[in-house]
Amino acid sequence: MSRKTAVVTGASSGIGAAAARALAExxxxxxxxARRTDRLAEVAAAIGGTALPLDVTDEDSVNAFTEQVGRCDLLVNNAGxxxxxxSIAGADLDxxxxxxxxxxxxxxxxxxxLLPNLVASGDGQVVVIGSIAGHQPYPGGGGYNAAKHAEAxxxxxLRMELLGEPVRVCEIDPGLVETEFSLVRFEGDRERADAVYAGMTPLxxxxxAETIAWVATRPAHVNIDQxxxxxRDQAGAQLVHRRK
Incomplete structure (x- = not known):
């Protein structure tokens, strides 16, 4: 039987790169x-994968990417x-x-x-990497909260609309995960980014990635919705136990 193909967006680092490795395994x-093609190529080379440039905010880039994909059994929407x-009052609308x-x-x-490819596979899956921010709003997170609520x-x-089609849909919502997420959020301010995880043990x-791989390898009749x-140190979007 031929091997299934997984497509992972935002795969040059963090959860995306880890997911690519876990799915290859x-x-x-x-x-x-991903946009950072140099780092993307390194990850792909390490797992025997295929690296393709992708900017999910650009329609032409998405079209060029998907035209090269061919078979697709699993799509991991990780870019975000x-x-x-x-604050809302001080929102930078850009x-x-x-x-x-x-x-x-x-x-x-x-x-x-990629939906036509997923349907054609006969057992497709869409995994969307959301966030706890998509169901627990917090002050200062208005823009991200709004985006993640919409993504959720x-x-x-999508799950409802695909009922009866051979495609499963799963939403995975992480809490605090130590990646480049906070460094990007704070425009490279390392001290501010490190403070997000200070005194606690983040994911x-x-x-x-292990969870993504587990979801992806369930039997065809099993859908993991959310x-x-x-x-352990986090019990809410902003409820975190920090050790002194």
């Missing part, structure tokens, strides 16, 4: 997409991220627009483009 051929911690474009419209663009909504609607990318994964 699970027996998938992996197609990796947060920018800033502005940042809100960018977060919405990558988290929401980016997920729609790639899913829409589209994921759940690591591999924790989420999983929220947090560290």
């Amino acid at each position: 699970a027996g998938f051929d992996v197609v990796l997409g 991220g947060a920018l800033g911690l502005d 940042l809100w627009q960018r977060m919405y474009d990558v988290n929401v419209l980016g997920t729609v663009r790639v899913t829409k483009a 909504a589209l994921t759940r609607v 690591v990318a591999e924790d989420i 999983i929220t994964i947090t560290p």
Whole structure:
């Protein structure tokens, strides 16, 4: 039997790169997409995968990417991220627009483009990497909260719309995971990013990747609708136990 193909967006680092590695170990051929092609190529080379440039916010880039994919049994919509911690009153609408474009419209663009391939596979899966921020809003997170709530909504609607089709849909919502997420959010401010995880033990990318691989390898009749994964030290979006 031929090997299944997994497509992972945002696969140059963090959860995306870890997911690509975990899925390769699970027996998938992996197609990796991201903007940082140099880092993407390194990850792909290490697992025998295929690296293709991808900017999920650009329609032409998505089309060029998906035209090269061919078979697709699993799509992991991982590309996303947060920018800033502005209040609603002080919202930078350019940042809100960018977060919405990558988290929401980016997920729609790639899913829409690859859905025919997923249906044609006879046992397709869409996994969307959301966030605890998609169901627990918090002050300062308005833009990211709004984007992740919207991404969660589209994921759940997709599941309903595909009922009867051979495609499963899963939403995975991580809590605090120590990757480059906070470094990007705070525009490279290492001290501010490190403070997010100070005094507690966060998840690591591999924790989420293992879950993605588990979801991807369930029997065809089993759909994992939604999983929220947090560290033991976290009991809510902003409820975190920190040791002195």
